[in-house]
Amino acid sequence: MEVKKFSKKLLIEDQLTILQTNVLRVANKLREKYRIIDIITLFEKCCKELPNPEPEIDQAIRELYRKKYFVKGKKLFKEDILANEKRRKLNEYIIENPGIHEREIRKIFKLGAFLAYYHLVTLKKYGFIRKKVYRNKSVYFPSDFEEAKEEKVFLLRNAINNRIFEYIKKCGEIRISELKNIDQIPYSTTRAHLKQLLEGGLIKKIMKDEISYYMVADFKHQEEIIEVKREYDYIEGNIRFSVAIANLTNLEIYDIIANLNSSPQFIINVPLQNVANLPPRTTRNIDFILTPITCGQSKVSGSISFKDAFRNVHFIPIPPKEIIIECPLIKQLTATQTEVNEFIKNLKRGTGKILFQNISNNEIFRIVQEKISGLNLSEIEIDLDKLWGLYTGQFKIIEKIIVIKISIVNNLIALDVWADDLKQITGFIAYFTNLINIELKNLNKLVQEAGKVH
Known part of the structure; x- marks a missing residue:
């Protein structure tokens, strides 16, 4: 059974038992034969096809009716309701905008009064949404929306209520005379909306030195x-x-x-x-x-x-x-290729990349070797044709091993670093990246100056 989107509480409630799933399977077969299925026909058919005791079958059917998988006198099942694209989007919108007014729904979804009414009634009948009337306005909430919050949400959907509430929240506490700072809201209108916010429990009135102040009720900073x-x-x-x-x-x-x-x-x-x-x-x-x-x-x-x-x-x-x-302090460590391979097995690995442009791979490799030689690392192997080098060293003080492989591929300097601690690896990559970037910056500057001379 596929239902594209429910609110969270509904998803939890819709975890069906094996028996309930089997009852739905029988009901779907009956639906192919009969226009409308009544509970007695469904019960009799389930008793014939399912091995469960009659009381369990009866309870499963009643539970499915309670969850509105079936609605009395209707051919549609709950799984059919959200197959309609317009209805599915309408349900999603109500979940995301609880307390929305029917007129807003018609405007947003470009629906006539009858079609909007039909979709809303269908969603309500099958338990996706519920309808409430506040101040003579029909508004809609997801079926699992907390009822205690309904009026507050409804009140704050009103633009003037929201502006007054936000202004009070911003000020902390305020006298009614200070609310005149809210542009384009007449004093009489402000008083009426303050009353709504008070009655809805969104704000409260306190007295200080016989002067009334308004503040947000139970609002958390x-x-x-x-x-x-x-x-x-x-x-x-x-x-x-x-x-x-x-x-x-x-x-x-x-x-x-x-x-x-x-x-x-x-x-x-x-x-x-x-x-x-x-x-x-x-x-x-x-x-x-x-x-x-x-x-x-x-x-x-x-x-x-x-x-x-x-x-x-x-x-x-x-x-x-x-x-x-931390910038690394390194001293030389002479080792064979076999020893380096053993080092790597027991060390952690990190990688870095340095991009370069307008410089040949051979020239970049020369610069890399020059910078490596200044770091007091031991050279293990160099391949001038494939442009890669392998080096080893030892961190001073802590006496831990570091292995570095540097290769040049497609305008990219690739760094592979092995060490005992990722913090040490990160420090070396940052330090070496900075050395190369400074050199590249100086080279580009020289090229630009040479271009100006010519």
Whole structure:
């Protein structure tokens, strides 16, 4: 049975037993023969075809009716309802926009009054949505939407209510006379909407020195809605910067955007990442990959934006985190090719890439060898035809082995580094990348100056 999209609670409820699944199979056979299936006919047919006791079959059928897999007097089954593309999109839109008014639905989906009514009644009859009337307006919610929140959502869908509520939230607490700062809302209108927000439990009125103040009722500051933690580790020559976002509330939050900023020390592969939603009391990790291009230390920070359960937008910073890339101190270590092969088996590996343009592969390899010779590494093997070299060394103080292979392929310097610790690997790749980039920058500058002379 395929149903393209349900809200989460409905998906959980729709976990059918084997018997319920078999009853549906029998019902589908009957539907091919009869225009409308009644419960007695279905019960009798199931008793003939299924080995289960009659009380169990009766209970399974009644449970399927309760879940609205069948509707009395209708030929359609629940699995048929969302096969209609327009109806499926309409159901999805109500899930994403709870409390939407029928007139808005007709406008958005370009439906006439009768067709809109038909689709909405069908979704309601089969348990996908429910209808509520607020202030003489028919509005629709997903069937699993928390009823206690319905009126609040309905009130905040009103543009004026939303503007007043947001203004009060921004100010913390405010007198009614100060609400005149909200442009283009007459004083009399403001009073009427304040009354609605008060009655709906969205704001509350307090007295200070015989003066009335309005403030958001039981509103959590954005710092109390989510909690942001961050940490980093070393992974294959890069930095994995992880941001953990925890939803501290009992309501879902939406449209989470994490934006990471860093110093020129790093290149961030994807600085902006999105999370569609975060269920109540859950945590989601977002990983950013940072490629260090030089040694040193710098702070990485960013920001999180999100919408709360009432679709209000919030911003919260990602606190700065200092990342240190240590430059390696290396001494020579003489070894044979066989010994190097044994070293590699017991070491961790990281990789790096350096792009270059307008310079021949042979010239780049010469520059690489020149820089390697300045690092006090031992040369194990060099292939001048295939343009690759293998080198070994030992970190000073800690006396740990490092193995480096450098090859030139298609305007690319490929680094393979083996060491005992990924932190050491990342430091070497960053240090060597910076050396090469400085040399390439100087070469390009010389070429440009030579061009000006000619």
